[in-house]
Amino acid sequence: MNRNRSVFLLSALVFGFAFLYVPIISMIVFSFNESKLVTVWGGFSVKWYGELFHNRRMLEAAWLSVRIAAVSATCAVIIGTMAGFALARFGHFRTRTLFSGMVTAPLVMPEVITGLSLLLLFVALAPLPFIPDTRGFSTITIAHITLTMSYVAVIVQSRLSSMDDSLEEAALDLGARPWKVFMVITLPIIAPAMISGWLLAFTLSLDDLVIASFTAGPSTNTLPMMIFSTVRRGITPEINALATIMVGIVTIFVITAGVLMARQERRRQLETRGAGR
Amino acid sequence: MANPSYVTLGQRILAGLDKALTTVMASPPYRWSQGILRRAGVTGRTLVIAVPWVWLLIFFLIPFIIVFKISFAETRWLGSPPYAPIWEWVEGHALHVKITFANYLFLLSDSLYVQAFLSSLKVASVSTILCLLLGYPMAYGIARADPSWRNTLLLLVILPFWTSFLLRVYAWMGLLNNHGVINQFLMWTGIIDEPIVMLQTDFAMYIGIVYSYLPFMILPLYSNLEKHDPTLLEAAVDLGCRPFRAFLSITLPLSKPGIIAGSMLVFIPAVGEFVIPRLLGGTDSLMIGRVLWDEYFLNRNWPVASAVAIALLLLLVIPIVIFQRYQLQEASGEQQR
Numbered sequence: 069m070n071r072n073r074s075v076f077l078l079s080a081l082v083f084g085f086a087f088l089y090v091p092i093i094s095m096i097v098f099s100f101n102e103s104k105l106v107t108v109w110g111g112f113s114v115k116w117y118g119e120l121f122h123n124r125r126m127l128e129a130a131w132l133s134v135r136i137a138a139v140s141a142t143c144a145v146i147i148g149t150m151a152g153f154a155l156a157r158f159g160h161f162r163t164r165t166l167f168s169g170m171v172t173a174p175l176v177m178p179e180v181i182t183g184l185s186l187l188l189l190f191v192a193l194a195p196l197p198f199i200p201d202t203r204g205f206s207t208i209t210i211a212h213i214t215l216t217m218s219y220v221a222v223i224v225q226s227r228l229s230s231m232d233d234s235l236e237e238a239a240l241d242l243g244a245r246p247w248k249v250f251m252v253i254t255l256p257i258i259a260p261a262m263i264s265g266w267l268l269a270f271t272l273s274l275d276d277l278v279i280a281s282f283t284a285g286p287s288t289n290t291l292p293m294m295i296f297s298t299v300r301r302g303i304t305p306e307i308n309a310l311a312t313i314m315v316g317i318v319t320i321f322v323i324t325a326g327v328l329m330a331r332q333e334r335r336r337q338l339e340t341r342g343a344g345r
Numbered sequence: 346m347a348n349p350s351y352v353t354l355g356q357r358i359l360a361g362l363d364k365a366l367t368t369v370m371a372s373p374p375y376r377w378s379q380g381i382l383r384r385a386g387v388t389g390r391t392l393v394i395a396v397p398w399v400w401l402l403i404f405f406l407i408p409f410i411i412v413f414k415i416s417f418a419e420t421r422w423l424g425s426p427p428y429a430p431i432w433e434w435v436e437g438h439a440l441h442v443k444i445t446f447a448n449y450l451f452l453l454s455d456s457l458y459v460q461a462f463l464s465s466l467k468v469a470s471v472s473t474i475l476c477l478l479l480g481y482p483m484a485y486g487i488a489r490a491d492p493s494w495r496n497t498l499l500l501l502v503i504l505p506f507w508t509s510f511l512l513r514v515y516a517w518m519g520l521l522n523n524h525g526v527i528n529q530f531l532m533w534t535g536i537i538d539e540p541i542v543m544l545q546t547d548f549a550m551y552i553g554i555v556y557s558y559l560p561f562m563i564l565p566l567y568s569n570l571e572k573h574d575p576t577l578l579e580a581a582v583d584l585g586c587r588p589f590r591a592f593l594s595i596t597l598p599l600s601k602p603g604i605i606a607g608s609m610l611v612f613i614p615a616v617g618e619f620v621i622p623r624l625l626g627g628t629d630s631l632m633i634g635r636v637l638w639d640e641y642f643l644n645r646n647w648p649v650a651s652a653v654a655i656a657l658l659l660l661l662v663i664p665i666v667i668f669q670r671y672q673l674q675e676a677s678g679e680q681q682r
Contacts, residue, residue: 072588073588074489076482077482077485077486077489078486080479080482080483080485080486081482081483081486081487081490081498083479084479084480084482084483084559085501087479087556087559088501088502088505088556088559089501089505090520091513091516091517091519091520091556092505092508092513092516094516094519094520094526095512095515095516095519098519147396147397147400148397150393150394150396150397151397151401153393154393154394154397158390158393158394161394163398167394167397167398167401168669168672168673169669170401170402170405170406171397171401172668172669172672173405173665173669174405175610176609176610176613176614176661176664176665176668177613177614177665178613178614178616178617178618178634178657178661179614179617179619179634180617180619180634180637180638180654180657181412181617181637181654181657181658184412184637184641184650184651184654185408185409185411185412185654186404186408188408188411188412188415188647188651189403189404189407189408189411191426192411210404211404213400213404214400214401214404214405217397217400221397222672226675246389246390247366247370247389248363251359251362251363251366252363255359256356256359259359267507271507274509275509275510275511277511277620278619278620278638281642282641292509292511295509295511295512295515296511296620299511299515299518299624300623300624302518303515303518303519303522307512307515308519310512311508311509311512311515311516314508314509314512315508315512318504318507318508319504321507322500322503322504322507323500326496326500330496
């Protein structure tokens with residue numbers, strides 16, 4: 069019976085991973101296809117990569133998206149860490165229920181609602197002074213900060229909740245100022261969570277089509293908006309090449325991060341074992 | 346820190362940051378402003394809460410109030426913005442308030458909208474069940490796998506999630522195409538003579554949704570299943586319980602929080618999904634996310650788009666509350682550990 073179970077679970081895993089990876093792999097394979105007909109193999113070629121790098125509009129859109137993603141991820145980590153820290157360490161405070169509701173709601177909110185509501189806010193704010201009346205970089209960045217800070221907050225909160233606060237309390241009891249305690253004890257603990265939060269925020273921002281479409285002005289084009297308008301007309305080998313590059317970068321990043329974290333974890337275990345002896 | 350040779354780059358950055366901040370905090374301008382803040386009763390704690398609070402207030406809560414307001418406004422076709430103001434100060438009269446329920450009545454009167462809501466609910470429910478049927482065995486398989494394999498398998502689940510969602514949906518366009526890999530393969534083997542039309546059908550839409558949201562189902566399920574105590578199952582089997590029966594009466598009930606969390610993470614965004622129905626679904630596929638998009642971008646009818654958003658939000662209030670309760674339990678449960 070037990071063997072039946074493992075066979076079943078193993079086949080579920082094999083089927084599931086095939087389902088997850090076959091589309092990506094086929095996209096990578098066809099990006100090296102010579103033929104313009106996307107699904108007929110016409111020999112190996114890298115010409116679509118060449119064409120991609122000559123597509124000025126695509127490159128400009130990619131650069132804009134990378135800038136938006138970097139700025140919004142950085143701001144999201146700062147604000148999100150504050151939110152996660154408040155939720156994990158401040159116990160009960162007034163308006164906590166509303167606060168935690170507002171922090172977690174963007175995680176599941178359909179993008180069309182978030183996009184439309186932020187757009188209507190920007191339109192309503194436009195007549196006020198100090199607000200740029202053209203929508204573009206700044207409005208998309210604000211929208212992405214709002215979306216991604218929730219992810220950072222949840223990651224930081226769960227990291228802090230799983231560590232007990234006795235170290236921080238001990239330092240406070242010994243007379244350290246709260247700010248100093250945060251810098252010396254809390255920050256190193258949550259640093260990995262903040263790094264994964266930053267990477268996640270960066271990816272989410274780089275990938276977002278719906279919210280960016282709502283909050284962008286008519287002359288702004290982010291990379292997902294360019295991809296969407298190209299793809300809507302059908303499949304093209306150029307997009308396959310672009311996808312392959314993005315998958316490659318992400319894979320290298322994620323694997324490096326995974327290896328580094330595993331090494332750090334092992335080192336910490338060694339240290340605690342050494343300290344216990 | 347036990348061993349000085351383990352000073353990492355990260356620790357060095359933190360030390361530098363600490364030093365810089367200490368210098369700033371010792372500087373006179375900082376001390377003055379701190380004194381003013383303290384006299385006003387503002388502590389560091391208040392500031393830490395206030396920054397995200399104010400941000401969310403301005404960019405999350407107030408936008409909803411604006412959407413709510415505009416959903417009661419009259420459409421003004423040639424204006425900019427294209428809706429009539431709700432309140433106006435009319436010279437010599439008084440405050441003029443114009444509220445109309447026409448947008449909501451319009452949603453109810455046109456069967457297109459009602460159908461779109463119903464079919465979105467159906468598509469999201471079916472996709473959630475499919476995700477659960479595929480994701481549960483996978484999560485269970487990973488949780489029961491050899492510990493040295495677990496992290497790698499988990500990484501493989503997360504990896505597609507890190508790559509562009511849009512591009513992964515696009516990848517299916519290449520596979521499901523009339524001349525796509527699947528049709529070519531089936532024709533090559535001789536199972537079919539003519540390509541099956543798969544792209545721009547409901548079938549393709551379901552595949553796209555299940556494919557995109559599967560990691561959201563697996564991760565909460567895994568984090569729940571991983572905590573289970575295997576001795577419970579062993580005890581049940583030792584006492585003569587059949588393994589499947591033991592699964593039904595022990596593992597399944599214990600994994601209920603994971604099932605609920607995963608299902609909500611799939612169901613709620615799937616109801617409002619726009620990209621997948623637009624790229625993979627048929628031209629006649631009615632999903633509410635798509636209707637809202639068209640209402641805003643094609644018809645430029647902001648009040649009706651707002652009414653659609655409010656109706657969608659009302660529909661999702663209950664699932665969102667369930668999800669939030671789970672989040673709260675999860676957070677407090679971890680604190681108790």
